[in-house]
Amino acid sequence: MTLIVLEEAADWFDRIDELNEQERHDFAHWLAVEKNKAAFQKIATAMGQPELAARAIAMSARKEPLLKNSPVVNQNAENKIEKSRIATYWSIASAACIACMVVYFTAGNVDSTANSDKGLSALTEYETSTFNVISTSVTEEKSNVLDDGSIVYQGGDSQISVAFSAEKREVKLTKGQAYFDVTHAPQRPFIVDLDDATITVVGTAFDIDRLEDQTIVKVYDGTVRVNADREILLNRGEEITLLNGAIAESSVFTPQQLPSWRMGWLSIKDTPINEVIAKLNRYSSRHLTYIGDPDVVISGRFSLRNISESLDLLSTMQEFSVEQTSSDYIVRQVK
Numbered sequence: 001m002t003l004i005v006l007e008e009a010a011d012w013f014d015r016i017d018e019l020n021e022q023e024r025h026d027f028a029h030w031l032a033v034e035k036n037k038a039a040f041q042k043i044a045t046a047m048g049q050p051e052l053a054a055r056a057i058a059m060s061a062r063k064e065p066l067l068k069n070s071p072v073v074n075q076n077a078e079n080k081i082e083k084s085r086i087a088t089y090w091s092i093a094s095a096a097c098i099a100c101m102v103v104y105f106t107a108g109n110v111d112s113t114a115n116s117d118k119g120l121s122a123l124t125e126y127e128t129s130t131f132n133v134i135s136t137s138v139t140e141e142k143s144n145v146l147d148d149g150s151i152v153y154q155g156g157d158s159q160i161s162v163a164f165s166a167e168k169r170e171v172k173l174t175k176g177q178a179y180f181d182v183t184h185a186p187q188r189p190f191i192v193d194l195d196d197a198t199i200t201v202v203g204t205a206f207d208i209d210r211l212e213d214q215t216i217v218k219v220y221d222g223t224v225r226v227n228a229d230r231e232i233l234l235n236r237g238e239e240i241t242l243l244n245g246a247i248a249e250s251s252v253f254t255p256q257q258l259p260s261w262r263m264g265w266l267s268i269k270d271t272p273i274n275e276v277i278a279k280l281n282r283y284s285s286r287h288l289t290y291i292g293d294p295d296v297v298i299s300g301r302f303s304l305r306n307i308s309e310s311l312d313l314l315s316t317m318q319e320f321s322v323e324q325t326s327s328d329y330i331v332r333q334v335k
Contacts, residue, residue, distance in 0.1 A: 009039035046151040131161035149183040156282035196245030197228040292333025
């Protein structure tokens with residue numbers, strides 16, 4: 001699957017509610033090609049709308065219109081809330097893919113599934129000697145299709161650095177949270193560097209949340225190898241917490257299609273309040289400051305798209321009060 005095919009898929013995905021009769025016919029013809037269908041499914045899944053791919057394939061076969069905001073896609077009133085989020089994902093997908101051609105890797109279109117010596121030798125011509133930095137600001141989310149076809153989705157206030165060579169694909173997660181959907185390429189391992197630990201995969205989907213004093217790794221598909229104070233293999237539905245390069249805790253979870261933060265929610269259970277505040281700060285235009293016992297644990301589902309709503313939810317817990325100043329929010333523990 002080449003980068004140009006993924007870009008075409010992102011373009012169709014972005015315009016799918018604007019297609020006229022001729023364009024719907026062209027889309028159905030394009031989608032009939034197996035590699036195009038796979039690319040469209042990959043983009044739709046990465047953008048949090050995997051069901052859209054299945055509907056697009058079925059409806060294109062019947063040449064029926066597929067509108068992003070039609071009742072077929074939004075089947076109940078609850079989904080109306082998601083429309084603005086979905087629109088954001090489409091804009092991000094299209095813009096990121098176009099930017100990828102103009103600004104990001106200029107390596108050309110490399111088929112990451114090719115195992116031949118010819119494919120690898122061609123890649124060495126474009127070997128990246130330095131890391132390319134991709135950052136998001138506070139409140140910003142961004143997706144990028146890397147030159148091997150892998151997709152990385154970054155949360156607010158995050159930073160990654162990327163360097164690919166013929167032997168390996170290396171990414172450094174400096175701060176923040178990122179979800180990786182890695183293209184299968186056994187001859188070129190995909191390595192995420194966390195300074196005091198590394199994560200190695202050949203093709204899988206996983207989430208890394210890097211906080212000031214800990215890092216949480218969750219596997220949503222496939223298997224990853226974590227090298228910290230010891231080596232451990234994580235399979236789908238398993239997670240670990242790293243503290244200063246050491247594996248401090250491991251547990252299991254029920255993996256959904258995507259992490260909740262990708263859908264605009266922070267879903268937590270028995271989580272220290274200071275960790276919650278740190279995560280909300282990634283999506284708040286006003287800085288949140290917490291005053292109180294940092295180890296108080298809370299549970300709930302907080303909106304990352306509407307911080308005011310999340311703060312209202314905190315204040316209803318009767319353990320906290322929220323004060324808004326001219327420049328920030330102050331969350332206090334009620335004694």
